[in-house]
Amino acid sequence: MDEIANIWYFRWQVPDKGYTWDQDAVPLAYTTWPDDRGPAPLAFRAEFDPKGKAPFLVIKPDTERLRIYDPFDKRTFSPPEKPDEQDLFLKFVHTDLSETGILQFANKYGWLGIGDTLANRPLEHGEGFNVWKNAIMQMQPLVDVWRWIGQRDERELEKIVQWSDDRKGVKIEHGGIVAIREEAYPGTFATWPPGDVYGPAKLFLLLSVNKQLKGVSPALLFERGKLSEFWRPDNLLSALWLQFFNAITGKKQYRACAICHKLMDVTGARPDKIVHVRCREREKKRKRKEGKS
Numbered sequence: 001m002d003e004i005a006n007i008w009y010f011r012w013q014v015p016d017k018g019y020t021w022d023q024d025a026v027p028l029a030y031t032t033w034p035d036d037r038g039p040a041p042l043a044f045r046a047e048f049d050p051k052g053k054a055p056f057l058v059i060k061p062d063t064e065r066l067r068i069y070d071p072f073d074k075r076t077f078s079p080p081e082k083p084d085e086q087d088l089f090l091k092f093v094h095t096d097l098s099e100t101g102i103l104q105f106a107n108k109y110g111w112l113g114i115g116d117t118l119a120n121r122p123l124e125h126g127e128g129f130n131v132w133k134n135a136i137m138q139m140q141p142l143v144d145v146w147r148w149i150g151q152r153d154e155r156e157l158e159k160i161v162q163w164s165d166d167r168k169g170v171k172i173e174h175g176g177i178v179a180i181r182e183e184a185y186p187g188t189f190a191t192w193p194p195g196d197v198y199g200p201a202k203l204f205l206l207l208s209v210n211k212q213l214k215g216v217s218p219a220l221l222f223e224r225g226k227l228s229e230f231w232r233p234d235n236l237l238s239a240l241w242l243q244f245f246n247a248i249t250g251k252k253q254y255r256a257c258a259i260c261h262k263l264m265d266v267t268g269a270r271p272d273k274i275v276h277v278r279c280r281e282r283e284k285k286r287k288r289k290e291g292k293s
């Protein structure tokens with residue numbers, strides 16, 4: 001476990017009073033046209049690009065201090081979470097796509113770090129509701145595909161993998177679309193049995209996830225007086241993609257809890273671990289209550 005924990009270094013901040021939605025915020029980038037044609041009609045620009053549309057998540061003005069934590073270490077969450085709880089990238093993709101759902105996530109774990117400078121609040125940043133929604137909707141379908149591959153769920157994979165009639169091309173569509181021809185990956189195609197769904201689904205995952213890892217870079221850090229190598233995400237969103245990356249490569253292992261059916265981190269756990277500690281305790285309490293009545 002220690003070996004895994006030392007591969008990355010990242011600390012994130014959460015304001016003690018949390019965030020709030022600014023319903024009138026306008027990002028600075030939307031106050032002029034990109035080609036310097038002068039001031040742009042704001043509402044019009046935002047119509048063009050939903051990323052510029054309010055509301056924007058902003059830090060509450062009465063913030064007194066920032067709480068520092070490590071997204072890779074559940075013990076540093078507030079309140080701390082048990083090691084078998086879901087990893088943060090899974091909580092992220094399960095976030096309700098509403099102002100309330102996103103605010104709850106941000107107030108506990110901080111914003112994503114992909115904000116814009118706001119024109120109506122000089123020197124302040126804000127993160128658009130639509131920017132959050134896009135970020136969740138980009139990762140969520142890929143987590144589905146990863147689960148289906150892991151659970152050998154051919155029925156679900158068949159719905160998203162479509163082979164061309166000549167069998168030389170394949171299209172994978174779930175959230176995003178990837179279309180590939182044999183010429184581009186001759187060696188890879190050759191290893192797939194005819195009509196295979198697993199190979200194309202894995203290639204889809206590879207191409208889509210790689211695009212999101214640009215915010216993670218190797219770095220040197222001091223560790224007990226020694227220089228060691230680490231992976232360093234540039235913001236929370238990159239850290240979540242790095243967690244997902246670690247799940248895909250198998251550095252971390254997951255199993256669906258037999259009670260709540262959410263994936264739990266079972267890295268290093270015994271093979272007979274099938275439920276969350278919390279779920280087992282709740283179940284015991286329920287049975288005890290039933291026994292009494």
Ligand SMILES: [Zn+2]
Pocket residue numbers: 257258259260261262275276279
């Ligand atoms: Zn559970």
